[in-house]
Amino acid sequence: MSEIDPNEVLFIGGRSGVGKSSVALEMSIQLAAARIKHAVIEGDCLDMAYPPPWEHGLAEKNLGLMWSNYRDLGYRRLIYTNTNSVCSVEELVAAIGGQPRVFAVLLVATDDTIRTRLTQREIGSALAEHVDRSRRAAQSLENEAPDWVVRVDTHARTVVTIADELIGLTGWR
Secondary structure (H helix, E strand, O other), rough: OOOOOOOOOEEEEEEOOOHHHHHHHHHHHHHHOOOOOOOOEEEOOOOOOOOOOHHHHHHHHHHHHHHHHHHHHOOOEEEOOOOOHHHHHHHHHHHOOOEEEEEEEEOOOOOHHHHHHHHHHOOOOOOHHHHHHHHHHHHHHHHOOOOOOOEOOOOOOOHHHHHHHHHHHHHHO
């Protein structure tokens, strides 16, 4: 008889400016207030280097090591954010190991909403490039994310209500 994997992971994906990090942080605040043990890993930081080491699978290796450390401390719930995470669920699950219960959410918003958010966040000469890259990412994500991935519109919604919705989706409260 095989043992049931007690681990659960929520993958949050979406284009730049859609609110992945903000929603994950708010989820963490709400879960902590309810005294629910969890971890948050920002996937974009797992292979941030120059030149980019993407071809070496460094992000996945680092994710596996980090999650192993959290598991050793008794954590069973993971919130993982990364632009393309919802398109790489199999690879990411392989990196963390086991057969966790998986949830995946693609955050979406209009181009105008994203431009406004990125304008507030970005400074310097790279804004136009960042907005264009975000638009291209949105198209790619919509085409490549599996149908079972839940789409959540962040336009004109607060981070608090979106985080509450995602916690409800996972059943972690």
